[in-house]
Amino acid sequence: MMARLCVLLCASIVVFCGYPVEVRAEEVTDQGVPFMTISPNVQDTAYFATGGPPPDYNRMVDGNNESTHDTWEGDNGIVNAWLYDGFGLQFPEGINGIQRLEWDLQVFVDGGWYDTLYEPVVVQVTTDPRFAAYALTPGTYPGEDGLWMTVPYCHDYPANVWGAAQDYPGVPADSTTFVFEMDFSDTIYGIRIIGDGGGVAGADGTGFVAVEELRIWTGDPTSRATAVWPPHNAEDVPVETTDLVWLPAQEGGETDPNIVGHYVYLGTDPNGVRISGSAPLPVDTVSFSPTLLKDTTYYWRVDEVLDDGAVLRGYIYSFQTERTLPDIEVQPEDTFATTGHDAVFRVIATDPLGGTLGYQWYYDGDGVPGGEVLLTDGPNYSGTATEELTLRETDASDEGYYFCIVDNGIPVATRMARFIEGRLVAHWTMDGDPNDVANGYGGAAIGEPVYESGKLGEAIRFDGINDYVTLPGGFEDFSAGLTVALWARPTSTANWARFIDLANGPSADNILFARGGTSNDLVLEIYKGGTGGAVWGPGLLELNVWQMLAATVDSAGNVTLYKNGVRRTIGVTNRPGILWRNSCFIGRSNWDGDGLYAGSMDDIRLYNYPLTPQEIADLYLLAPDVEYACVEPVPFDMNNDCRMDLGDFAILAELWMQCGRYPTCVTEVP
Secondary structure, eight states: OOEEEEEETTTTSOOOOOSSSSOOEEEEEGGGGEEESSOTTSSSSSEEEESSSSSSSEEEEEOOBTTTTOOETTTTTTOOOSSSEEEEEEEEEEEEEEEEEEEEEEEEETOOOOSSSSSEEEEEEEOGGGGGGGOOOSOOSSSSSGGOEEEOOOEEEESOOOOOOOOSBBOOOTTTTEEEEEEEEEEEEEEEESOOOOOOTTTOOOEEEEEEEEEEEEGGGGGEEEEEETTTEEEOOOOOSSSSSEEEEEEEEOOTTEEEEEEEEEEESSOOOEOOOOSSSSOOOOOOOOOOOOEEEEEEEEEETTTOOOOEOOOEEEEEEOOOEEEEEEEEOOOEEEEEEEEEEEEEEETTTTTOOOOEEEESSOOOOOOOOOOOOOEEEOOOOOSEEEEEEGHHHHHHEEEEEEEEEEEEEEEOOOEEEEOOEEEOOOSSSSSSSSOOOOOOESSSSEEESSSEEEEEEEEEEEEEEEOBBBOOOTEEEEEEEEEEEEOOOOTOOEEEEEEESSTSSSSEEEEEESSSEEEEEEEEOTBBEEETTTTTTOOOEEEOOOOEEEETOOOEEEETEEEEEEEEEOOOOSSSSSSEEEEEOSTTTTTEEEEEEEEEEEEESOHHHHHHHHTTTTTTTOOOOOOOOOTTOTTSSSSSSHHHHHHHHTTEEEEEOOOOSSSSOO
């Protein structure tokens, strides 16, 4: 049995779904020239590596203009040469009216699995004749990204295929055929598929799926029943007076003589139920009167019954009936605030009937419906009956979920938005011991680390041989983001030496702050399960020098790396999962092959929210020997004191009239 998934990627173009049917179409595969990226043979199979649970497995990042090129994000977000990012056909003469793509899938190595439920593939075409003239060279991807446009499709894929040790759709049989149907009438000169599915692999962490034998068909869109009313994506369709009206499949401008009747399907998902009865409607019937509900999106299609008993499946169309419910345009978002500061939730809604909306905010401690408390204005809240709710001078007692009932006579609830108190989760001062002075995360020193004079009081010094600190379990909730900040004076470039590693083992929901390999790069990486996402700060680490290092991560995974109070690098990582972490260290990795940290650390802080750039700079200024943070570079600052003054002028004066011109000032070229 085939499952049916309708992916509506472009609302302005008719989209249809269905099983492979008797489409009156012409296969034009042999008119195209195949290509793919990097592969040593453009005529050969396209391979895609897998890795990581959905939806975090390898994915295609599609470039959308001529300066933003396609990249494939593999393990750790790194673009790997063996992750091929696309394949397709070039049509030098152009083709019209593509209707259907097919390709075969094969599984290699560990048996990585294929899944487009979470990350559908992207099908793109180009209507630019320049592409027809491109020479297809193995190892390169032809054409600028600005030539391509995404087209909508519907997808048939095998259901009930499971990996040996997985609970996700996977490991289809070799040569499984995948069918993608679409309706694009313009002339195209190329078609490509990017972002082919991946997923959990086998024991060594890498499985491969391969795509081969790409096939393409063109055809006449009117060879199936097409909608007349309501048009596709129509809105505010009246429920009392609307009939479904269609044009039967055509042949030569007339109704196909092979059609003997119609079946009408309607429902609130693309796989609508038959509403026209068990017997087909007469061939001359071109409309049907359904019972419709307001505030509902419907999908419908008409199947044609042919004289030989075959059924010609129609396109799927959708429409929205007239609206009466309040329309929630902007939902309240999760937020945080530090103790004593206000927090705000807001909703934006409109009334389709043109009336006045009422608002009422509620609190729910655990986010489970049924325990809500109606809020009223007072010392703790304001705006409880308006679009904007303010939590005043928040503290930990305000943590929980908030939602609003928007009412125009018919109540509609917003999503539950969470409030988190932003706080210092742990603070290891290292003043004679690894205890936490903020909460209960006091550590235990392993080996014989030494306590010595540091940047703020004492610091802990690790020998890089057997010294580290083990921490208790916890560190479970960083939904609002996080900040890690510390002073460090490393004395070696031990491989992947950790400042801090909070996890459940290797590749197990790690939050790590470390040296990148044996380089001088600073790395912040968060794992979602076993899939990492690293942000690198090239060259930020120095040996035998005290430096303040910090990283902030917001609720969306946006990362900023800091050195000495100054922003240095930005990037994106995973959002950390909410779970208990019980393998947590300072100075040690969760991977046995990584080196131990050698050098000193001081004043290690962990917050459950992202500090602002000013707050990071203020942390830097806590060190008694620090006068300023140079947050804005100054032009002509010759002596690196973050200001332009007479000292810089003196340096310039020393260089005045120096000349390096040959042959005027220099007689020999070194």
